[in-house]
Amino acid sequence: MSLFSFYANNSREALGLIWQHLYLVALSTGAAAVVGVPLGILLTRRPAWRSPVLGLANIFQTVPSLALFGILIPILGIGFWTAVSALVVYALLPIVRNTYTGVAGVDPAVREAGRGMGMTDGELLRLVELPLAASVILAGIRVATVVSVGVATIGAAIGAGGLGVYIFRGVAVVDDTLILAGAIPAALMALAADGALGLVERRLQWRR
Amino acid sequence: MKAVLEVRGLGFRLPGDRGGGDQETGIGRQLVQDVSFSVGAGETLVLLGRSGSGKTTTLKLINRLLEPTAGHVVIAGERAAAVEPTRWRRRIGYVIQEVGLFPHFTVGENVALVPRLEGWSATRIAARVRDLLGLVGLDADTFIGRYPHQLSGGQRQRVGVARALAADPPLLLLDEPFGALDPISRVELQREFRGLEGRLGKGMVFVTHDVREGLLLGTRIGLMHGGRLVFLGTPQEFERADHPEAVAFMRAADPV
Numbered sequence: 001m002s003l004f005s006f007y008a009n010n011s012r013e014a015l016g017l018i019w020q021h022l023y024l025v026a027l028s029t030g031a032a033a034v035v036g037v038p039l040g041i042l043l044t045r046r047p048a049w050r051s052p053v054l055g056l057a058n059i060f061q062t063v064p065s066l067a068l069f070g071i072l073i074p075i076l077g078i079g080f081w082t083a084v085s086a087l088v089v090y091a092l093l094p095i096v097r098n099t100y101t102g103v104a105g106v107d108p109a110v111r112e113a114g115r116g117m118g119m120t121d122g123e124l125l126r127l128v129e130l131p132l133a134a135s136v137i138l139a140g141i142r143v144a145t146v147v148s149v150g151v152a153t154i155g156a157a158i159g160a161g162g163l164g165v166y167i168f169r170g171v172a173v174v175d176d177t178l179i180l181a182g183a184i185p186a187a188l189m190a191l192a193a194d195g196a197l198g199l200v201e202r203r204l205q206w207r208r
Numbered sequence: 209m210k211a212v213l214e215v216r217g218l219g220f221r222l223p224g225d226r227g228g229g230d231q232e233t234g235i236g237r238q239l240v241q242d243v244s245f246s247v248g249a250g251e252t253l254v255l256l257g258r259s260g261s262g263k264t265t266t267l268k269l270i271n272r273l274l275e276p277t278a279g280h281v282v283i284a285g286e287r288a289a290a291v292e293p294t295r296w297r298r299r300i301g302y303v304i305q306e307v308g309l310f311p312h313f314t315v316g317e318n319v320a321l322v323p324r325l326e327g328w329s330a331t332r333i334a335a336r337v338r339d340l341l342g343l344v345g346l347d348a349d350t351f352i353g354r355y356p357h358q359l360s361g362g363q364r365q366r367v368g369v370a371r372a373l374a375a376d377p378p379l380l381l382l383d384e385p386f387g388a389l390d391p392i393s394r395v396e397l398q399r400e401f402r403g404l405e406g407r408l409g410k411g412m413v414f415v416t417h418d419v420r421e422g423l424l425l426g427t428r429i430g431l432m433h434g435g436r437l438v439f440l441g442t443p444q445e446f447e448r449a450d451h452p453e454a455v456a457f458m459r460a461a462d463p464v
Contacts, residue, residue, distance in 0.1 A: 113308025116271055116381075117322050117371070118297035127321075131312050206312040 006181050014166075018185055021162035024080070024155055025148045025189075028087030033141055036092050040099025040137075041125065050100065057093040065090070065151045069158050083152065083160030090151055091144035098140025102133030135204040142197035149190040153182065163189075211246040212284060212378045212411030213270065218243040219278030220262075220269055239265045243279070243437045245430055247411040249378070254426030255415045256457065262435040263415045267381045270413065271300045284378050298322055301372030301380040301410075305387045307364045309356040315341070315367050316352040322375040340370040345400055362393035369401075373408070380412045386421065398424055419461040423447070431457070 007014055043050045063071070068086050076082040106129050114124045130137075156164025166182030169175075224236030240262040247253045255263040268274040270281050272293045281288040288296055309318050316337050323333045341348040344366040356364055365385055372380060386394045386401075402425055405412065416422050422429055422443070429446040431439035433453040439446065446454060
């Protein structure tokens with residue numbers, strides 16, 4: 001059976017899985033950004049916390065994704081929210097690290113001038129540090145999004161749905177068309193996210 | 209003459225409890241000790257000294273980027289301790305060698321920053337920015353919309369001075385403002401700065417290690433050595449001073 005006729009015969013299910021996949025990625029990357037950006041900023045204010053926090057995030061990153069899903073099942077059970085939790089853990093490191101790098105990388109002379117002129121810490125962050133770090137922070141979110149699209153396929157193994165459903169089903173019944181039916185849209189989704197966020201990232205870059 | 213700035217018994221010791229201080233690590237080291245002086249309106253006090261003599265630290269103690277461990281600072285009759293640090297700093301213009309212009313702001317936005325934070329009206333800010341750019345010798349129409357990366361080093365520092373003057377502070381602190389410029393721009397800015405000093409009528413503290421610059425721009429010279437103010441007097445008095453550090457500086461200014 002060709003890929004096209006497969007989609008033609010299963011369009012409702014396929015669109016449902018694509019939507020589910022998008023939702024998994026958007027929700028988890030969004031949550032990771034909401035937690036990760038402030039955490040990254042906090043690390044620039046508390047240098048002593050940097051090594052332990054980034055170290056811990058690094059360790060999480062090295063746990064194989066299937067194993068992480070396995071570890072989370074006894075705690076959170078199976079299903080959608082377990083997958084979201086695992087994806088948040090994966091997305092955190094690039095976002096926290098890039099936020100820290102971007103904000104810490106602001107020219108110390110610019111920071112000293114700002115403080116010397118009487119800017120409060122909040123004003124310095126809002127008007128100077130975050131705008132200057134924006135493209136680096138967004139680069140972290142972009143990496144996190146692309147990784148999430150891939151890792152989210154494994155969510156199907158714990159009943160979270162998404163395009164992994166076709167892949168796992170295809171592997172189980174040894175059907176290449178079924179595997180491709182899940183893998184190709186996931187790959188396109190990753191490329192599209194990479195391209196779109198890359199465009200935004202370039203818009204945010206300031207001229208030197 | 210009414211003092212704009214008064215500094216009394218100012219001292220700063222790095223954190224750490226070892227009595228004598230640890231020279232290796234700097235823990236507990238005394239960087240500034242018992243520094244006192246006052247600066248009147250229209251007066252420029254040049255703090256002269258070698259690297260590490262405590263002149264930059266003294267400036268940072270005045271605008272409270274560092275908190276003094278001894279003594280106190282008074283500006284226009286008000287004690288530093290009575291004012292919140294960010295409010296305190298808005299009364300003091302601050303110019304540093306690296307300039308530190310905000311690279312994502314235009315020249316106009318850079319100069320407008322403190323008035324904007326102080327909540328001035330847009331028309332008042334616009335007029336002020338044009339006045340200030342004119343004052344530092346930059347054509348407002350040409351430069352107001354440019355970004356710092358499009359300027360030469362000398363132009364950048366002119367913007368730095370305009371930005372420091374924006375909210376009309378009574379006191380200006382300058383930390384080797386012309387130190388990173390090429391010799392031609394440096395002399396040009398020094399000459400213009402000399403003209404500005406009289407016109408502005410502000411109190412200024414100007415840090416430099418260049419004795420010629422100090423003699424040219426200072427109404428008084430304060431010589432710092434090992435964290436202490438070892439000489440304070442007019443440029444003419446400085447040239448005749450017999451403190452060994454003053455003699456060393458004069459000899460360095462006039463080799464042969």
